Amino acid sequence: xxxxxxxxxxxxxxxxxxxxxxxxxxxxxxxxxxxxxxxxxxxxxxxxxxxxxxxxxxxxxxxxxxxxxxxxxxxxxxxxxxxxxxxxxxxxxxxxxxxxxxxxxxxxxxxxxxxxxxxxxxxxxxxxxxxxxxxxxxxxxxxxxxxxxxxxxxxxxxxxxxxxxxxxxxxxxxxxxxxxxxxxxxxxxxxxxxxxxxxxxxxxxxxxxxxxxxxxxxxxxxxxxxxxxxxxxxxxxxxxxxxxxxxxxxxxxxxxxxxxxxxxxxxxxxxxxxxxxxx
Numbered sequence: 001x002x003x004x005x006x007x008x009x010x011x012x013x014x015x016x017x018x019x020x021x022x023x024x025x026x027x028x029x030x031x032x033x034x035x036x037x038x039x040x041x042x043x044x045x046x047x048x049x050x051x052x053x054x055x056x057x058x059x060x061x062x063x064x065x066x067x068x069x070x071x072x073x074x075x076x077x078x079x080x081x082x083x084x085x086x087x088x089x090x091x092x093x094x095x096x097x098x099x100x101x102x103x104x105x106x107x108x109x110x111x112x113x114x115x116x117x118x119x120x121x122x123x124x125x126x127x128x129x130x131x132x133x134x135x136x137x138x139x140x141x142x143x144x145x146x147x148x149x150x151x152x153x154x155x156x157x158x159x160x161x162x163x164x165x166x167x168x169x170x171x172x173x174x175x176x177x178x179x180x181x182x183x184x185x186x187x188x189x190x191x192x193x194x195x196x197x198x199x200x201x202x203x204x205x206x207x208x209x210x211x212x213x214x215x216x217x218x219x220x221x222x223x224x225x226x227x228x229x230x231x232x233x234x235x236x237x238x239x240x241x242x243x244x245x246x247x248x249x250x251x252x253x254x255x256x257x258x259x260x261x262x263x264x265x266x267x268x269x270x271x272x273x274x275x276x277x278x279x
Contacts (some may be wrong), residue, residue, distance in 0.1 A: 003162040005029045009064040011057075011079065013044050016096050016122065017070025018134025021049045023167040025136075032060045037128055061086035066094065066163060072154050073097045073230055077106050080117075091116035092156050096122055098184055099235045100147045100177035108151050116156045119147040120164070121184070129224040139167040147177045185238035190246065192228060193239075195221040 009032040010021045017033075024031050025048070033050035034057060035041055041053045054060040061067060061083060069076050070260060076095045087093065093115060099105055104119040111117050124142035144164045148157055161172045175183070198214070199221040256264040 002165070003028065004160060005117035006159075007056045007063055008032065008161065008163070009034055009060050009066065010068045011035075012070040012075075013040050013049065013131050013134070014070060015125065015129055015131070016051055016138075018044065018131045019067070019136065020068055020096070020167065022047070022134060022136035023139060024051070024163075027166045028163070029065075032064065034060055040131050048132070049131075054163060056210075057083040058086050060090075062088055064088075064091060066092045066159070067093045069093065072227055073103055073234055076103055077110065080104050080107055081110050083113065084111055087111075087115050091115050093117045094120045094160060094262055096120055098188060099231055100180045102234055104147060105147060110150065117153060118152055118156050118160050119180075120160060121145040121147070121180065122164070122167075122169070123188075129160055129227070130188075137168070138182070138213045139164075139169050141168070141173075144169040144172045145180060146172060146174045147180045148174060149177065157235045180236050182238045185235055186242045189232060189235060190238050190242050192220050192223060193243070194215045195219065196223065234235065 004027065006028045007030045008024055008028050010017045011025075011034045013033050013035045021031050021033050030052065031050045033041070033044050033053045034055075035044070035053075036055065038055070041055065044050060044053055052060070057079075064087075068085065069079060071079055076097060080093065093111065094117075095103060095106075095107070097119075098121055100119045100121065104117070107117045122139055122142065122144050124139045137199060144167070146157060146160055157174070164172060186206070195218045198218050253265070253268060255261075257266070
């Protein structure tokens with residue numbers, strides 16, 4: 001089946017799920033939205049976020065070629081365990097969580113062999129949470145990560161790639177769940193840790209003296225604390241490793257400052273500039 005003819009159900013119409021639904025509207029056979037909240041469904045209805053909207057999984061999952069689960073990490077496994085009986089054979093199930101190793105291995109164990117689960121992660125987002133902040137253009141120009149295992153078929157990877165390309169992503173990247181979690185501990189989780197700690201040290205400092213650099217460094221401190229505590233805890237092995245490594249670099253900078261070693265400080269800053277320019 002051509003991806004443009006797919007019947008896609010998005011489970012959870014929050015920031016990411018809502019944006020995916022909006023981004024796929026008019027590009028696939030049908031977009032169905034599923035959520036437990038009547039208020040969220042009413043908001044989705046007003047914004048024409050999906051062709052059809054549902055409260056109950058049994059009403060839409062049996063008619064789906066692709067199911068995209070946009071729930072908190074711990075809810076992904078629970079939802080699929082409770083509702084796997086409604087998935088028809090050859091359904092492709094994807095999640096969009098920003099941690100992969102635990103979820104992928106757990107879900108692939110509970111789903112029947114005729115249902116294929118592929119872990120995915122859109123490397124895009126914005127501050128805040130909720131359906132109100134969902135945007136059709138959320139994924140334009142971004143990277144989209146796929147984390148297949150030996151249980152995934154070339155068919156599923158190709159189908160998922162074709163589907164997410166409809167969102168306008170710049171590039172689809174494939175890596176293992178382990179590689180993914182190690183990567184995002186640094187590129188995603190560490191910036192959120194640092195932004196939060198910078199803001200928590202702000203205290204009574206005058207807001208009128210805040211420059212652009214502070215605003216840039218703390219942009220992601222507008223955080224969904226429930227989600228991010230869950231992400232930190234489920235990926236703590238890799239995050240703690242990165243925090244230890246950061247502490248070594250912090251102490252190296254601190255020691256150079258204490259010793260007034262301007263040459264070493266200059267080398268640190270020059271190296272950072274060189275890496276940034278390459279990026």
